[in-house]
Amino acid sequence: MLLWKVSHPSAWSRYHVPRSWFKPSGNILVIFEEKGGDPTKIRFSRRKTTGVCALVSEDHPTYELESWHKDANENNKNKATIHLKCPENTHISSVKFASYGTPTGKCGSYSQGDCHDPNSASVVEKLCIRKNDCAIELAEKNFSKDLCPSTTKKLAVEAVCS
Numbered sequence: 001m002l003l004w005k006v007s008h009p010s011a012w013s014r015y016h017v018p019r020s021w022f023k024p025s026g027n028i029l030v031i032f033e034e035k036g037g038d039p040t041k042i043r044f045s046r047r048k049t050t051g052v053c054a055l056v057s058e059d060h061p062t063y064e065l066e067s068w069h070k071d072a073n074e075n076n077k078n079k080a081t082i083h084l085k086c087p088e089n090t091h092i093s094s095v096k097f098a099s100y101g102t103p104t105g106k107c108g109s110y111s112q113g114d115c116h117d118p119n120s121a122s123v124v125e126k127l128c129i130r131k132n133d134c135a136i137e138l139a140e141k142n143f144s145k146d147l148c149p150s151t152t153k154k155l156a157v158e159a160v161c162s
Contacts, residue, residue: 051096053107054082055156058138085133086161092131093162098124100143103156110156115148124157 058080086092098120102113117123123142128134136142138155147153 049087049161051158051160052084052086052092053110053156053158054084055103055106055110055154056080056082056138057152057154059152080138080155082136082138082155082157083133084128084136084157084159086159088132090132090161092128092134092159094160095121095124095128095157096160097121097156097158100138100155101148101153102151103154105156107158110158115151115153117143117147119144120155124159128159 060080084092097110099110099112100117100120100123101115103110103116104113105111120143124136127136127142136155136157138153143153143155
């Protein structure tokens with residue numbers, strides 16, 4: 001499937017689309033190429049994003065390449081960070097799941113591991129509720145520094161957008 005914004009008149013004739021079907025701007029042309037089947041049976045449905053998920057491990061730090069310098073004094077500045085962003089005109093309204101420690105699973109089915117900071121959900125709520133987007137750093141200022149020593153910790157979050 002090819003999804004293509006169409007604004008130039010040459011595209012209209014290339015795909016034999018009647019000019020009367022086009023608006024002055026903002027046209028999107030969807031092209032299906034397939035063998036067999038009945039194209040009259042194609043149905044479209046709209047999907048609305050109602051949530052966001054993320055999982056990051058503390059051993060995968062986030063780097064902003066534009067400002068990344070190989071300076072030994074800056075090694076600890078780039079902590080692993082989760083970034084959550086809801087669709088336009090929505091905000092994070094609740095946190096379905098949050099676990100800092102050793103969570104497992106994937107979006108929609110995360111579960112707590114043997115190591116879990118009980119303040120995980122409140123940290124995420126404090127930083128994200130009523131915002132369109134937020135960032136949660138896997139740092140001691142946010143989570144328990146004494147939690148499960150010698151264990152690489154992760155943060156898993158599932159939030160609702162409305």
